[in-house]
Amino acid sequence: xxxxxxxxxxxxxxxxxxxxxxxxxxxxxxxxxxxxxxxxxxxxxxxxxxxxxxxxxxxxxxxxxxxxxxxxxxxxxxxxxxxxxxxxxxxxxxxxxx
Numbered sequence: 001x002x003x004x005x006x007x008x009x010x011x012x013x014x015x016x017x018x019x020x021x022x023x024x025x026x027x028x029x030x031x032x033x034x035x036x037x038x039x040x041x042x043x044x045x046x047x048x049x050x051x052x053x054x055x056x057x058x059x060x061x062x063x064x065x066x067x068x069x070x071x072x073x074x075x076x077x078x079x080x081x082x083x084x085x086x087x088x089x090x091x092x093x094x095x096x097x098x
Contacts, residue, residue, distance in 0.1 A: 024054060024057070025050070025054070027054075027057055028050045028051070028053040028054040028057065029053070031053040031054075031056060031057060032048055032049065032050050032052075032053040035047070035053065035056075036048065
């Protein structure tokens with residue numbers, strides 16, 4: 001790798017961290033707004049701050065598995081089994097007796 005590659009990697013990392021921090025605070029503000037406009041009236045709880053909303057987001061990501069970055073590839077789907085009740089070709093027409 002050249003020096004330009006390292007510089008580009010560093011700039012990309014800084015930009016990625018800045019975008020991540022911005023999204024974290026945006027989600028914190030949204031959660032705080034929704035919490036403070038709904039739950040104090042409905043359940044009688046106290047309003048929360050943005051930092052408390054971000055902590056709730058972290059707790060929810062731990063509890064509900066949002067921390068997984070890499071997941072296993074999906075298993076290939078098995079071929080559907082042919083039903084014994086369905087004939088692959090039409091039955092020949094026969095007259096009913098009687």
